[in-house]
Amino acid sequence: MNSASKVIYLNVPVVSASASSAFYSAVGFTQNHTFSDATSACMTISPTFNVMLLEHGKFELFAPKSKTIADGKSSAQMLICISMDSRDEVDAMVENAEKAGGKKDTSPSQDRGMMYSRNFEDLDGHVWEVMWMDPNFAPHEAPDAKSED
Structure with missing residues (x-):
């Protein structure tokens, strides 16, 4: 398998995709609008690494049903x-x-x-x-x- 073809999408739960995408844009990431919508934003860090900012309802669609979303403000x-x-x-x-x-x-x-x-x-x-x-x-x-x- 060609390692150059591997791209990482880190899925991160957020309260607000729009507020979080503005934050990450200010930090220096670039929004990929192709993979963004009203409840999610794809932020590109490099050609092979992206952060998917998913509002809680969308994040729950991908997470195991037996797990709760960790609160990043009180747990790591x-x-x-x-x-x-x-x-x-x-x-x-x-x-x-x-x-x-x-x-x-x-x-x-x-x-x-x-x-x-x-x-x-x-x-x-x-x-x-x-x-x-x-x-x-x-x-x-x-x-x-x-x-x-």
Whole structure:
């Protein structure tokens, strides 16, 4: 299977697709209107990664019937990390998140020289870690996958 053809769509429950899409646009994501409607918004981070902002009723259509939607403001189900090309880009994204109504630096930032990270919470309390890593410290390419025949 060609790994270049894989695209990730992270489904995230939100109270308001329109408010959340405005927030993520301010953070720097781009809305893909082809996969957006009145109750959902597809926000593109990169050519292979998208965030689907689904209002609760739409999110419930995809979620297992036995599970409730976690309240991101009172619980953490997952932490999402996005890498940036520079420390300045990390700072800019976190500052833009705060300006758009999010909360910045909800846990301590980390500066380890070769790696720098900060975080923000979106309007629904979902936590995003924004990080930069020195490209000379670790390779960005995944190791070759070994196929089993």
